[in-house]
Amino acid sequence: MDSGVTFVPLAHAADEAIFGGKAVSLGAAIRAGLPVPPGAALSSDAVDRIARAHPSAAGELLASSHVPDARLAVRSSAIGEDSGGASFAGQHVTKLNVRHAQLREAVHAVWASARSESALAYRSRKGLPLEPRMGVVVQMMVEPIAAGVLFTRNPVTGADERMIEAAWGLGEAIVNGSVAPDRFRLDTHGRIVEFAAGDKDIKIWYGDDDGTIEMPVPPELRTAPCLSNSQVHELHELATRCQQVYGAALDIEWALGPDRHLYLLQCRPITTLGAFQS
Numbered sequence: 001m002d003s004g005v006t007f008v009p010l011a012h013a014a015d016e017a018i019f020g021g022k023a024v025s026l027g028a029a030i031r032a033g034l035p036v037p038p039g040a041a042l043s044s045d046a047v048d049r050i051a052r053a054h055p056s057a058a059g060e061l062l063a064s065s066h067v068p069d070a071r072l073a074v075r076s077s078a079i080g081e082d083s084g085g086a087s088f089a090g091q092h093v094t095k096l097n098v099r100h101a102q103l104r105e106a107v108h109a110v111w112a113s114a115r116s117e118s119a120l121a122y123r124s125r126k127g128l129p130l131e132p133r134m135g136v137v138v139q140m141m142v143e144p145i146a147a148g149v150l151f152t153r154n155p156v157t158g159a160d161e162r163m164i165e166a167a168w169g170l171g172e173a174i175v176n177g178s179v180a181p182d183r184f185r186l187d188t189h190g191r192i193v194e195f196a197a198g199d200k201d202i203k204i205w206y207g208d209d210d211g212t213i214e215m216p217v218p219p220e221l222r223t224a225p226c227l228s229n230s231q232v233h234e235l236h237e238l239a240t241r242c243q244q245v246y247g248a249a250l251d252i253e254w255a256l257g258p259d260r261h262l263y264l265l266q267c268r269p270i271t272t273l274g275a276f277q278s
Contacts, residue, residue: 006043007064010137013041020044020077020135025246025267032245034264035238037073039139040066042107044079047136050104051111058104061138068140071206072098074106077135078114080128091119092134096141096170097206103138110136142263143206144255146226147171148181152239152250155270161193162186164235166226168217169203171253171265178202178214182225190236197223227256234262242267 006018013019013027023041030036042050042061049057061067076092093113095106113119114132123130148166155163164184167173174181179202185194201222207213227235235254242250246267253266 006046007040007061007066009066010036010039010041010139017079018043018045018135020079020133021268022075022077022266023135023137024077026137028245029242029264029267032241034241034245035262036264037140037142038068039073039137040064041077042136042138044133044135047107047111047134051108061103061107062100067100067103067138069100071141071143072100072103072106073137073139073141074098074103074110075137075139076110076113077137079133079135091116091122096172096212097210098141099210102210107136107138110134141206142255142257142265144170144257144263145260147253147255147265148174150235150239150250150252150254151270152243152248152252153270154185155251160188162188162190162236162239164227164232167198167200167203168221168226169205169215170212171255172212173200173202173204178204182227184227184232186232186236190233192229192232195225197225199223200226231256231260231262238262238264 010027011030013023016024019041026036050061074095093110095109098106111134114134146166146168148171151163154161165174165181167179167181173179179200180198182198183196184192187193199222200217202214203217204212205215239252242252249270251268251270255263255265257263
């Protein structure tokens with residue numbers, strides 16, 4: 001490719017200095033047999049060319065066989081992101097329900113989010129270079145029954161127990177605080193020791209156009225658990241498999257697909273035990 005654009009299957013992303021932390025983390029998960037949605041990793045040079053409207057870069061992205069023919073999630077993978085000391089949680093944009101025609105604009109939005117005032121201030125506080133290098137992950141977007149986060153250590157107390165938060169639809173409802181999610185606390189064997197039903201009055205879902213919308217949840221489901229006991233146990237087993245790859249203290253994003261298959265969306269170190277990280 002004369003433009004120097006680099007796209008590879010997500011499973012082939014292995015160099016953090018080229019593709020960024022998230023892409024490499026997900027690539028390692030795929031290589032370990034973990035259930036990650038398929039997709040492509042874009043190098044930081046490729047993202048720069050696409051964001052700066054290089055004449056051929058966007059066309060090459062759209063023509064790439066590594067980009068799934070599906071609704072897409074376009075996600076940040078900054079160099080230095082998702083390390084134990086710098087998670088960039090909430091700093092960089094994720095674009096959901098992206099169609100191919102809007103893919104270039106979505107990549108540009110992720111690239112630009114690394115240059116926002118708050119993201120640059122965070123980089124300064126962490127002692128990272130002030131000129132960000134942004135890789136991007138383009139994946140099939142899971143259309144989930146439920147989604148959420150799982151911590152392999154209690155993020156508030158540091159206790160050796162699993163904490164799960166779950167809500168109907170896309171996990172963005174938990175990340176942005178739109179709902180009070182279901183909360184499960186598990187012991188180290190995966191047994192539920194505490195459950196608190198959330199008031200999940202809305203779910204975030206994909207719209208007919210690009211992007212997401214809020215939809216009301218039927219009254220009978222608002223406080224109904226969105227995970228069965230067996231699905232909670234499956235999450236525990238997924239977390240155990242993740243620990244074999246990534247280490248002990250993890251912040252895991254997951255989704256329960258329409259086929260009731262669990263997908264791993266992200267796995268990163270818990271940045272600071274004793275401070276809740278979503």
